[in-house]
Amino acid sequence: xxxxxxxxxxxxxxxxxxxxxxxxxxxxxxxxxxxxxxxxxxxxxxxxxxxxxxxxxxxxxxxxxxxxxxxxxxxxxxxxxxxxxxxxxxxxxxxxxxxxxxxxxxxxxxxxxxxxxxxxxxxxxxxxxxxxxxxxxxxxxxxxxxxxxxxxxxxxxxxxxxxxxxxxxxxxxxxxxxxxxxxxxxxxxxxxxxxxxxxxxxxxxxxxxxxxxxxxxxxxxxxxxxxxxxxxxxxxxxxxxxxxxxxxxxxxxxxxxxxxxxxxxxxxxxxxxxxxxxxxxxxxxxxxxxxxxxxxxxxxxxxxxxxxxxxxxxxxxxxxxxxxxxxxxxxxxxxxxxxxxxxxxxxxxxxxxxxxxxxxxxxxxx
Amino acid sequence: xxxxxxxxxxxxxxxxxxxxxxxxxxxxxxxxxxxxxxxxxxxxxxxxxxxxxxxxxxxxxxxxxxxxxxxxxxxxxxxxxxxxxxxxxxxxxxxxxxxxxxxxxxxxxxxxxxxxxxxxxxxxxxxxxxxxxxxxxxxxxxxxxxxxxxxxxxxxxxxxxxxxxxxxxxxxxxxxxxxxxxxxxxxxxxxxxxxxxxxxxxxxxxxxxxxxxxxxxxxxxxxxxxxxxxxxxxxxxxxxxxxxxxxxxxxxxxxxxxxxxxxxxxxxxxxxxxxxxxxxxxxxxxxxxxx
Numbered sequence: 039x040x041x042x043x044x045x046x047x048x049x050x051x052x053x054x055x056x057x058x059x060x061x062x063x064x065x066x067x068x069x070x071x072x073x074x075x076x077x078x079x080x081x082x083x084x085x086x087x088x089x090x091x092x093x094x095x096x097x098x099x100x101x102x103x104x105x106x107x108x109x110x111x112x113x114x115x116x117x118x119x120x121x122x123x124x125x126x127x128x129x130x131x132x133x134x135x136x137x138x139x140x141x142x143x144x145x146x147x148x149x150x151x152x153x154x155x156x157x158x159x160x161x162x163x164x165x166x167x168x169x170x171x172x173x174x175x176x177x178x179x180x181x182x183x184x185x186x187x188x189x190x191x192x193x194x195x196x197x198x199x200x201x202x203x204x205x206x207x208x209x210x211x212x213x214x215x216x217x218x219x220x221x222x223x224x225x226x227x228x229x230x231x232x233x234x235x236x237x238x239x240x241x242x243x244x245x246x247x248x249x250x251x252x253x254x255x256x257x258x259x260x261x262x263x264x265x266x267x268x269x270x271x272x273x274x275x276x277x278x279x280x281x282x283x284x285x286x287x288x289x290x291x292x293x294x295x296x297x298x299x300x301x302x303x304x305x306x307x308x309x310x311x312x313x314x315x316x317x318x319x320x321x322x323x324x325x326x327x328x329x330x331x332x333x334x335x336x337x338x339x340x341x342x343x344x345x346x347x348x349x350x351x352x353x354x355x356x357x358x359x360x361x362x363x364x365x366x367x368x369x370x371x372x373x374x375x376x377x378x379x380x381x382x383x384x385x386x387x388x389x390x391x392x393x394x395x396x397x398x399x400x401x402x403x404x
Numbered sequence: 405x406x407x408x409x410x411x412x413x414x415x416x417x418x419x420x421x422x423x424x425x426x427x428x429x430x431x432x433x434x435x436x437x438x439x440x441x442x443x444x445x446x447x448x449x450x451x452x453x454x455x456x457x458x459x460x461x462x463x464x465x466x467x468x469x470x471x472x473x474x475x476x477x478x479x480x481x482x483x484x485x486x487x488x489x490x491x492x493x494x495x496x497x498x499x500x501x502x503x504x505x506x507x508x509x510x511x512x513x514x515x516x517x518x519x520x521x522x523x524x525x526x527x528x529x530x531x532x533x534x535x536x537x538x539x540x541x542x543x544x545x546x547x548x549x550x551x552x553x554x555x556x557x558x559x560x561x562x563x564x565x566x567x568x569x570x571x572x573x574x575x576x577x578x579x580x581x582x583x584x585x586x587x588x589x590x591x592x593x594x595x596x597x598x599x600x601x602x603x604x605x606x607x608x609x610x611x612x613x614x615x616x617x618x619x620x621x622x623x624x625x626x627x628x629x630x631x632x633x634x635x636x637x638x639x640x641x642x643x644x645x646x647x648x649x650x651x652x653x654x655x656x657x658x659x660x661x662x663x664x665x666x667x668x669x670x671x672x673x674x675x676x677x678x679x680x681x682x683x684x685x686x687x688x689x690x691x692x693x694x695x
């Protein structure tokens with residue numbers, strides 16, 4: 039079972055502190071949506087408002103066309119997996135999973151059937167008689183997911199469910215969640231501050247920042263065409279390097295950007311006439327930069343730190359005018375800290391941000 | 405380092421010497437001395453004579469002791485469940501962060517800091533015939549008045565009421581502390597699981613504070629078996645011994661009749677009763693947990 043979710047002008051405030059400001063969002067049935075943002079951006083609050091654990095001060099939330107923000111949590115048809123799993127410590131795994139079904143007086147045989155089916159799906163049939171204290175972190179995580187599955191909810195809500203797992207288990211569970219979504223086809227909302235989780239799991243990512251939605255888009259849209267400077271800097275590792283634009287010069291079909299540290303750069307990115315220069319910058323991802331041979335045309339970079347990641351090497355350094363730039367080199371790079379290298383970059387991959395942090399990208403010629 | 409640790413181990417014992425000396429003189433020594441006294445015919449002025457278990461035989465053949473044991477057992481069976489249930493109820497009701505509830509917590513706890521003399525004085529004002537609070541209420545309502553402090557049955561009841569009022573603060577505070585340890589997300593999960601208030605109480609809250617319920621029960625059993633001051637000051641054990649607890653029997657035997665040996669024997673019996681009661685309670689509860 040899956041359903042659409044419509045969030046309409048939702049506002050939330052604690053006293054005079056507004057944590058969510060006029061949020062609107064439509065989620066398709068069966069979609070996997072990730073709320074991504076730094077701590078305190080309101081993503082968990084929004085999820086908890088959908089679950090009914092926080093009240094809605096203004097606006098409405100509907101699931102499958104029915105308004106639910108006035109209903110108690112249990113009547114909304116959603117299931118939630120908590121960051122701490124919130125398993126009932128004195129109940130066995132089977133009792134944990136059955137508790138919600140017993141409360142709505144579902145037939146005992148049906149409960150057993152659903153619990154066993156969910157346990158089989160999650161490969162934890164052998165754990166049904168154990169108590170949570172006797173389970174590992176990963177197993178508890180499965181129980182929490184199982185408890186959600188047996189309810190056959192209209193939507194699954196995940197509140198940073200992977201953050202308490204170690205790195206290896208996290209990537210495995212991530213994969214399992216993706217498979218689970220494919221199998222169940224349910225609407226899922228997943229809250230995280232981890233961009234890898236967001237990129238790998240989401241159909242669409244909702245990037246949130248400072249009480250508002252910054253951008254809604256597919257992972258590749260978010261990564262390649264960030265709508266704002268915040269999204270550009272938040273998504274991607276290492277973070278996008280920013281070089282301030284000192285002056286702008288219109289040329290035939292092109293724009294010349296006088297970039298601090300990089301000199302004059304010509305770009306076909308279309309910029310508006312009222313482009314706000316004060317605070318404007320160009321953004322460069324490390325993978326769009328490369329080291330060029332001595333004597334070729336490039337920016338001089340004095341390398342201060344070399345990070346060897348195996349398949350690639352990251353060079354952290356300063357341009358001649360002192361600005362920071364992160365450059366990617368091949369895995370076989372012989373560059374060492376203290377070296378001076380010349381750096382080129384792909385001009386099509388350039389991002390331009392105006393003084394209001396709005397982003398402009400290179401357009402494919404129509 | 406291991407070597408130096410071993411070498412200095414005896415001098416380390418100096419650190420616990422102050423505590424150990426107090427512990428041995430004031431707790432261990434009196435415990436065994438009491439056992440020794442119970443095997444002697446002696447009074448407070450010396451002249452002990454070993455008589456084996458004769459004191460115990462006398463205690464068990466004394467109908468006054470049997471009555472005191474019965475009174476105390478009845479008192480414990482009624483007052484301890486009342487204290488646990490009422491303490492739990494108050495803790496559940498006041499487990500909020502509002503100003504009103506913290507004021508009420510303080511109010512309910514305040515009776516615990518009073519001394520037994522004040523407590524009994526207050527409750528004498530309530531129960532005393534002639535001009536007590538209950539007497540006035542009963543006359544006003546046109547009901548037949550009861551002499552609570554000197555009527556068989558009612559006298560122990562009156563002692564029980566005063567005791568519950570006096571002792572309620574600690575169970576309530578222990579339960580509150582325990583309730584606040586329950587993670588809030590369990591309740592959120594229960595809300596999403598459609599659990600009714602009753603199901604939340606019986607399936608989440610009570611199981612989560614089970615160990616505190618056990619602790620409070622054992623502590624109260626031990627404490628209430630030692631009932632003395634309230635009975636002494638409110639009813640003096642009367643009428644005709646129907647509110648005389650075991651400790652009062654020990655006091656009267658040892659310090660009024662100067663029969664210290666027999667008093668010590670009765671004390672050892674009380675010690676055993678308390679030990680057994682607490683063990684049974686512990687055993688029953690932890691067995692249930694296994695099942």
